[in-house]
Amino acid sequence: MDNNISRRTFFKRTTAAGLLGALAATGLNKPVQAAGLSNGKLGTLIDLSKCDGCKNYGTPLCVEACGKHNQERFPEPIKPLKKYWPQDKVEDWSNKRDLKSRLTPYNWTFVDHVKVTHDGAEQEVYVPRRCMHCDNPTCSKLCPFSAITKDPTGAVSIDDEICFGGAKCRDVCPWGIPQRQAGVGIYLDIAPDLAGGGVMYKCDMCVDLLAEGKKPACVSACPNGAISIGPREDVRNLANEKAKEINGYVYGDKENGGTSTLYVSAVPFEKIDAAIKADKASKKDTAPGRPGMPVNVENYLSTGKGMFISTVMAPFAGAAVAGLTAYRTIKGDKAKRKQNNLNTQGGDDNDGEENK
């Protein structure tokens, strides 16, 4: 385990050192400009009218490139794995590292494939899937250990050294994106028999490459130019233009309060979502890692502003009521004292009166 952690740490440190070195040598803005990307908010566009799932290749090239780029970050669990007491289960994908048809801790993007009937014709739809990198990521905001960050480009990443593997991020993600591997992470150092579940893994938009001004591995690898990256607003405009052009639809701009991943498709996303669900049902696939495409799915934290204002107002309300109450009781006390004084002056009779 020590080897594992030190390997991870080593990788992190060398990456960080490399990045710092690169930035120091070239200046902060230069690398990003070199790839034509601004260092502000970025967006990616996945054009389903261009994606053919790399039918002519064994594995879609985006999936292969993702695996290659991230191979050193994949978990190396300590075995035997302990079950999640008192549950009789443990999440282990380490024997399925070659599984490329769904999201796993060893596969952070995959291309879904469904058949959809639209405009009277059956069409094959290929959908590259990975983290949407939400504008208001529920995973990051609700992580109980703040292990998930969102950087200025909009990339959302999980810190594998802080993650406890409780899988809350997967539960609060509308797409259930992060995937868990047991037998790795900080929980092993605390109480592995009783608490924790491993580490959650997902796409981080290749933040290391972005920091070097390079495009994410999947974007560079796509032979059809189906995945592109650029400044967020440009990507949004491009998506809307393309949708108009093909009389199609955009997905990701409104979902979960807006994401930095936009899909364009000639087929309505409701139909794609239904097809994925139907296919999963027919295969009795209930395991995580094959997300649907729920249209207009709401962000659970959309009421956060109202909640914040309420909590900030509560002390003022408490203070106001306290002020009023204190004023009234002080007035009451004064009246009581006055009465007491009168009683004292009145002598024993008054006391006796009070005692009856």
Add this chain to the structure above:
Amino acid sequence: MVKKINNPKQSKILRQSLANRFVHWTTALSVLLLIITGLGQLPLYTRYNVTKLPGAEWLGDYFITINLHYLGALGLLFAVAFHVVYAFARREFDIFPRKGDMKESYQIIKAMLTKGKEPASDKYLAEQRVAYLFIGVSLLLLIVTGLIKTLKNVPGIDLSHSFLYWNTALHNLGTGLILFGIIGHLAAFLLKENRPLLPGMFTGSINREYVKHRHSLWYDKLLRSGEINEIKLNDSETHSSGVNS
């Protein structure tokens, strides 16, 4: 004796005003709700099969528990602000810690355990003032870090990660501290000597004899301010002893 029965107020002394009881119980219920729902923000209830208990399914829903957590926060913030403003407006600082409270707490606890003589106490025992400080500081830590967490949840607000990381860690630490504080607070009632204080938080009043012996400094103050009258008690005591003898 007759007087005592006809005038029950004579045998009891008001220790907790309605405002105090309101603050205590609003805080207690809010903190209870905050702890239950806050633990629900850790993936605990599903993992440990709590959600399988009848009626406990909702504990596994992060969004139900987070909304209830906000509700608890509203109650707590209201009560804390009420308490602070009320205490300052009325200059009621009996529960606020004083110099030498730690030493005196030790003496009181030692006396309770060894059946020795404990130092004379004011309205509150030194250990109660220390407990108040401990619970108060823990709550303030939780409130400040909790408010930052609610700000973080506002759509469009992106706070720096290292700041949030430490804020989260401190909020989690505060949870541990408050749990410890509450357990300590409740454990105080395992000791028989403290139990006569219990009715104070329900009816507001506690036994006058208990006050006279255990909170003698406060008792003297009440006598001096004329809020109670010594003659009456002596009177009833005389009657009592008369009946007993």
